[in-house]
Amino acid sequence: MAIYLLLFAGIFMGWSLGTNDGANAFGTAVATGVVKYRTAITIIAIFVVIGAFLQGEGNLMKVAELATGNEVMASEAAVQKAVAEGTADKLVLKSAIKAAIVFTCAAVTVFIMSYLKFPVSANQSITGAIVGWGLLHADYSDPALRASLLGQLGKFASTWLLNPLGAAIISFAVIKLANKFLIPRLTRLSNYDKLVKVGYLIAGGFASYSIGMNSSANVTALYYGEVIDGVQTNLLSSGRVAATIGGIAIAIGVLTYSKKVMMTVGSSIAPLTQIEGFLVIIAMALTIVIMGNTMNIPVSTSQAVVGAVVGAGLTKSWRCVNFGVFKNIAIAWVSSPVGAGLLTYLVALATKTWFA
Amino acid sequence: MLIFNNKNPKVAKCFADHHEDVVGCLEKFEEFIKASFAATPDKDKMSSLKTAVDNCENAADGELRHDVDLMSESFLPATRSSLISIVQSTDEVANICQEVTRQIMLEKIALPASLHDDVLEIISITKAQLAILYVAIEKLFNDYKSIFNDRKILDDIRSEESKVDSIEAMLHTRVFELDLSLCEKIYYRDLIEDICDLSDTIEDIADQIQIMLIEREA
Numbered sequence: 001m002a003i004y005l006l007l008f009a010g011i012f013m014g015w016s017l018g019t020n021d022g023a024n025a026f027g028t029a030v031a032t033g034v035v036k037y038r039t040a041i042t043i044i045a046i047f048v049v050i051g052a053f054l055q056g057e058g059n060l061m062k063v064a065e066l067a068t069g070n071e072v073m074a075s076e077a078a079v080q081k082a083v084a085e086g087t088a089d090k091l092v093l094k095s096a097i098k099a100a101i102v103f104t105c106a107a108v109t110v111f112i113m114s115y116l117k118f119p120v121s122a123n124q125s126i127t128g129a130i131v132g133w134g135l136l137h138a139d140y141s142d143p144a145l146r147a148s149l150l151g152q153l154g155k156f157a158s159t160w161l162l163n164p165l166g167a168a169i170i171s172f173a174v175i176k177l178a179n180k181f182l183i184p185r186l187t188r189l190s191n192y193d194k195l196v197k198v199g200y201l202i203a204g205g206f207a208s209y210s211i212g213m214n215s216s217a218n219v220t221a222l223y224y225g226e227v228i229d230g231v232q233t234n235l236l237s238s239g240r241v242a243a244t245i246g247g248i249a250i251a252i253g254v255l256t257y258s259k260k261v262m263m264t265v266g267s268s269i270a271p272l273t274q275i276e277g278f279l280v281i282i283a284m285a286l287t288i289v290i291m292g293n294t295m296n297i298p299v300s301t302s303q304a305v306v307g308a309v310v311g312a313g314l315t316k317s318w319r320c321v322n323f324g325v326f327k328n329i330a331i332a333w334v335s336s337p338v339g340a341g342l343l344t345y346l347v348a349l350a351t352k353t354w355f356a
Numbered sequence: 357m358l359i360f361n362n363k364n365p366k367v368a369k370c371f372a373d374h375h376e377d378v379v380g381c382l383e384k385f386e387e388f389i390k391a392s393f394a395a396t397p398d399k400d401k402m403s404s405l406k407t408a409v410d411n412c413e414n415a416a417d418g419e420l421r422h423d424v425d426l427m428s429e430s431f432l433p434a435t436r437s438s439l440i441s442i443v444q445s446t447d448e449v450a451n452i453c454q455e456v457t458r459q460i461m462l463e464k465i466a467l468p469a470s471l472h473d474d475v476l477e478i479i480s481i482t483k484a485q486l487a488i489l490y491v492a493i494e495k496l497f498n499d500y501k502s503i504f505n506d507r508k509i510l511d512d513i514r515s516e517e518s519k520v521d522s523i524e525a526m527l528h529t530r531v532f533e534l535d536l537s538l539c540e541k542i543y544y545r546d547l548i549e550d551i552c553d554l555s556d557t558i559e560d561i562a563d564q565i566q567i568m569l570i571e572r573e574a
Contacts, residue, residue: 033433189500190364192572193432273572274432 003093007223007235009100011249013107014219017122018048018253021215023262024284024301025207028277029200030262037259043201044208044258045251051212052247055289057239058296059214060246063221066127066156069149070134072098072222079225079233088231094355095234099222101347102129109340119328121300121336126218127156128337132344136352156297160333163291163299164307164326170290171283171311178279179315199278207281210288210301216246217298276312283308303329367426367439368497374419374443375490378450381412382486382554385453386479389551392460393472406457413450420447438568442493445561449486449554456550467544468534474527475551478520482554485516489558492565504569513562520555524548 026040067073074082074095082091106125113120131153140146186192220242225234236242272280284304291299306325313321348355388405391397423443427436459465467475492510495503503509531544 184501187499187501188364189435189497190368190431192500193364193435196432274434275572 003096004235006096006100007220007245009103009107010219010223010246011252013103013122013126014216014246014249015253015256016107016110017215017218018250018255019257020122020253020261021211021250021301022208022254022258024305025211025281026200026204027262028272028281029204030259032274032277034197034200034274035204037262040204040262041254041258043205044211044254047205047208048212048216048251048254049244049247051209051214052216052250053212053240053244055213055292056216056243056247059217059292059298060221060224060239060243062296063126063130063217063298064224066149066152067099067102067130067222069138069145069152070130071137072102072130072133073225074233076228079228082233083229083231088233092225092232092234095225096223098133098355099235101351102126102133102222102344105129105132105344105347106340109336109343113335113339118335119332120339121303121332122218123215123298123300124160124332124336125340127153128339128341129344130222131337132341133348135341135345136348137355155295159291159295159297159299160303163287164303164310164329166290167284167287167304167307168311168314170286171280171308172314173311174279174283174286175276175312175315178275183275196274196278199275200281203278203281203285207285207301210285210292212247212250213292214288214298214301215250216243219246219249221246272309272312280305280308280312283311300332303332364430367423367430368494370419370423370426371439371443371493371497372490374416374423375446375493377412377416377419378446379483379486379490381409381416381450381453382479382483384408384412385457386476386483388457388460389475389479392465393467393469393476397466402461406461409453409457413454416447416450420444434571435568438564438571442561442564442568445557445564446489446493448557452550452554452557456547459547459550465543465547467547468536470534471527471530471544471548474523475548478523478548478551478555481516481519481523482558485513485520485555485558488513488516489561492562496565496568503565504572507566507569510562510566514559517555517559520552524552 022041022044025044026035029035030037030040064073068075072095074091079088079091082088103126106122106129109125109129110120110122113125134140134149138145138149140149182195186195220236223235224239224242225232225237227233227237236245284301284307287304287308288299288301291297306329310321310323310325384405388402388409391402391405420443424440427439430436431439488509492503492513495509527548528545531548532541534541536544
């Protein structure tokens with residue numbers, strides 16, 4: 001049972017994701033007093049777990065696939081060999097330790113970068129950490145494996161661009177539609193307020209669902225392994241259970257330590273009107289759900305929010321947009337995977353003999 | 357929780373009741389000033405009009421408290437804060453009326469006859485301004501779209517205040533041209549300024565409504 005303690009590295013990652021990502025769902029609403037903090041965290045916790053349970057598995061499989069190619073998780077051939085040799089227990093232990101190392105390196109990178117006030121993405125850090133491990137352990141000389149990995153990495157990297165860009169386009173369209181069809185129908189001040197309140201509750205719930213669906217893979221994907229010939233090959237053998245545990249870890253982060261970040265994020269989006277505030281969150285959630293359903297790759301919710309805010313600004317004029325925010329995203333594209341990759345590579349180097 | 361409560365129409369009604377008390381207060385105030393301008397002021401009439409101003413002001417205070425209580429679970433916090441600020445400023449109009457009547461009664465002030473018409477003109481403009489403000493607040497609650505898209509009504513309130521400003525400046529000059537001691541001149545000037553504060557306060561409320569609308573602009 002002690003082996004399950006290794007899950008804590010991923011759960012810690014999920015907890016820290018929860019403390020940050022909860023703010024993207026309800027930050028503005030809580031900071032402006034539209035929704036009470038307790039109501040917000042209850043809704044987030046419930047919908048994050050539902051999102052992870054219903055749709056978290058897709059992203060989880062994709063991350064697991066990347067991890068397998070980079071030797072963080074055992075390949076099918078290695079698993080079958082271990083099963084045949086009766087060393088599956090040892091394989092499970094090694095896989096769980098590798099997962100814990102990768103998650104810890106990604107989490108430490110996020111912590112250090114955040115401490116240094118450097119733009120950072122947890123998703124991109126995990127991708128970098130997986131590749132960092134693979135640089136030392138994977139055999140890239142095999143052309144087939146190389147081609148497959150390059151394809152996977154290309155897909156991951158393309159979401160980094162598509163995510164903020166898609167969020168900007170969706171936000172632009174949603175706000176334009178609202179300006180044309182919804183806002184002109186508001187005849188009473190009380191209706192305006194009701195729309196804002198209901199809008200934030202719906203947007204927050206939807207965003208929480210999308211976070212559960214999107215980010216649960218970043219918590220437990222590396223602990224997942226199929227059951228082969230009745231033998232368990234990693235700590236968690238059900239994709240759905242793994243994703244749900246990820247969702248619960250994120251929910252715990254939201255419930256225990258999200259208030260401070262929620263207030264900070266809420267205030268920083270203040271230039272938006274209240275109606276634009278919840279439309280931006282809906283646009284962010286829509287982007288994440290679309291990305292999840294089409295590419296099955298976890299994306300950065302923070303970068304989706306930035307893209308959506310830019311889209312909201314563009315509905316007025318391109319002059320309203322501070323394109324400098326994209327600089328932070330670009331820095332995170334480089335700093336997160338490189339930082340986590342480098343750290344994981346160094347740890348992999350130090351532990352090479354044990355995993356050889 | 358806002359989406360389930362039904363207090364919002366009650367708040368609008370309470371705002372209207374409060375406004376009615378303030379309008380009543382200003383009307384009694386006007387009658388009081390007219391009574392004080394009589395060749396031989398009727399002290400009993402002035403006293404009863406002062407009591408009427410006090411009663412309207414007390415009624416307005418009661419409505420103000422009722423408004424604030426009703427708003428405790430209505431609207432969003434930002435809206436609530438703006439509305440409380442608006443109703444408090446409207447209440448200030450009644451407070452000024454009460455304060456000026458009290459001052460005139462206690463200090464037995466008799467403004468020179470040459471200033472009477474202009475002072476009454478200021479009060480008349482202020483009444484018109486308060487009536488426009490009432491329409492603006494009514495629109496804010498029940499025809500939000502129209503005041504959001506067309507803020508001319510708020511400009512109208514400001515334009516009335518400009519008229520009061522011009523008369524005040526002219527009165528200021530004339531007071532200091534009168535053959536009075538400097539102390540009397542300053543005393544009358546201050547009283548006229550207090551009466552003009554009514555208009556300034558109403559203009560401030562128009563500004564608060566404008567800010568509230570700007571905060572909701574897309």
